[in-house]
Amino acid sequence: MRDDDMEKGHPHGSKKGKSPHGKIDHDEFPFIVFWEVTRACPLACDHCRAEAMIEPSPEELSYQEGIEFLDELADFEKVPILVLTGGDPLMRDDIFDLVGYAVDKGIRTAFTPAPTRSLDEENIKKLKEKGVSRMALSLDGSSPEIHDAVRGEGSYNAVLRAASVSENIGLPIQINTMVTEETVDDLPEIAEKVEDLGAVMWALFFLVEVGRGEHLESVSAERAEEVMNFLYEEDLKRPYMVKTTEACHYRRVVMQRSGCMNEVGIGDGIGRSFGVSDGNGIVFVSRKGEIFPSGFLPLEAGNIREDGLLQVYRENELFQELRDKSKLKGDCGVCGFNEICGGSRARAYAATGDHLQEDPLCVHDPES
Numbered sequence: 001m002r003d004d005d006m007e008k009g010h011p012h013g014s015k016k017g018k019s020p021h022g023k024i025d026h027d028e029f030p031f032i033v034f035w036e037v038t039r040a041c042p043l044a045c046d047h048c049r050a051e052a053m054i055e056p057s058p059e060e061l062s063y064q065e066g067i068e069f070l071d072e073l074a075d076f077e078k079v080p081i082l083v084l085t086g087g088d089p090l091m092r093d094d095i096f097d098l099v100g101y102a103v104d105k106g107i108r109t110a111f112t113p114a115p116t117r118s119l120d121e122e123n124i125k126k127l128k129e130k131g132v133s134r135m136a137l138s139l140d141g142s143s144p145e146i147h148d149a150v151r152g153e154g155s156y157n158a159v160l161r162a163a164s165v166s167e168n169i170g171l172p173i174q175i176n177t178m179v180t181e182e183t184v185d186d187l188p189e190i191a192e193k194v195e196d197l198g199a200v201m202w203a204l205f206f207l208v209e210v211g212r213g214e215h216l217e218s219v220s221a222e223r224a225e226e227v228m229n230f231l232y233e234e235d236l237k238r239p240y241m242v243k244t245t246e247a248c249h250y251r252r253v254v255m256q257r258s259g260c261m262n263e264v265g266i267g268d269g270i271g272r273s274f275g276v277s278d279g280n281g282i283v284f285v286s287r288k289g290e291i292f293p294s295g296f297l298p299l300e301a302g303n304i305r306e307d308g309l310l311q312v313y314r315e316n317e318l319f320q321e322l323r324d325k326s327k328l329k330g331d332c333g334v335c336g337f338n339e340i341c342g343g344s345r346a347r348a349y350a351a352t353g354d355h356l357q358e359d360p361l362c363v364h365d366p367e368s
């Protein structure tokens with residue numbers, strides 16, 4: 001029996017929310033909660049999932065609603081990791097109070113700022129003082145020319161400055177990189193840069209064509225396979241961990257290459273988890289409180305203004321389907337790797353309108 005079989009197979013024979021060997025049961029509790037605290041952002045990146053806007057919207061969760069939400073998370077028997085995302089979270093005036101409150105409540109909190117002028121030494125130090133455990137910085141090119149073409153002028157230098165400040169004050173960083181036709185040839189150089197910046201993790205997001213990402217070009221499934229094999233080799237030789245987002249079949253590649261699957265860095269967010277995917281360990285709360293299985297799968301399952309997050313996560317039909325691999329269709333439905341992978345449900349939805357269809361970015365033929 002594989003680890004993930006044990007994890008999902010014995011939810012009632014052990015302490016609630018834990019598998020017998022101590023992992024979180026993703027049927028019971030999310031591992032990571034993303035909270036899009038705002039969509040406001042002064043940048044206008046080509047691929048922006050959030051389709052960011054210049055000003056904060058009055059529809060955003062208020063400070064008081066945010067506090068109640070954090071109280072709810074802190075009361076979970078198994079407290080999830082919280083990732084504060086946006087937009088640019090630094091566009092909220094109350095962001096440092098929210099971070100401090102979350103940390104004081106015992107919630108491990110990560111932060112994903114936009115690389116703007118606000119990401120200066122003073123603010124990074126404040127985040128560290130408030131107890132942020134990790135900061136994620138986006139780097140989509142190994143040089144200003146390549147990165148700024150996607151993110152806007154000055155953004156490359158802002159990332160480098162933020163990384164340097166973080167290193168000086170001992171705030172761990174992860175580097176997020178988007179994989180598209182526009183960035184793929186530069187990945188070997190970016191891999192080097194990630195090491196130079198002292199990052200603890202390199203997280204690669206394989207484009208899902210939602211939001212402004214509809215205007216970018218995905219790599220082919222064959223190219224994605226080459227990239228994953230490259231990432232496997234990088235993971236072996238680099239001091240940082242490598243993980244993929246919306247490309248769970250990296251787990252298959254790791255398993256095929258190594259012959260085993262021992263908690264490789266996988267899933268969205270931070271930390272090492274096992275078998276995490278959209279709606280299965282991951283939940284996303286929008287600026288308006290809407291509950292989604294991830295930031296890339298625009299199927300709303302409830303709203304924290306009216307519903308308990310945990311109840312939606314456990315009982316909503318969409319979330320239950322996403323955790324039930326027997327519901328998968330096409331190649332993902334018959335694939336022997338589907339318990340550890342299952343494909344990107346967000347990409348399947350973007351490509352076909354059916355979140356249970358096969359992931360078109362995977363070359364694996366389960367019947368061969």
Ligand code: SF4
Nearest residue numbers: 041043045048087114
């Ligand atoms: S920095 Fe992030 S939120 Fe801002 S425009 Fe770029 S992708 Fe969107």
Ligand code: SF4
Nearest residue numbers: 332335341342343362
């Ligand atoms: S066919 Fe689907 S489940 Fe199997 S490895 Fe590919 S994406 Fe994963």
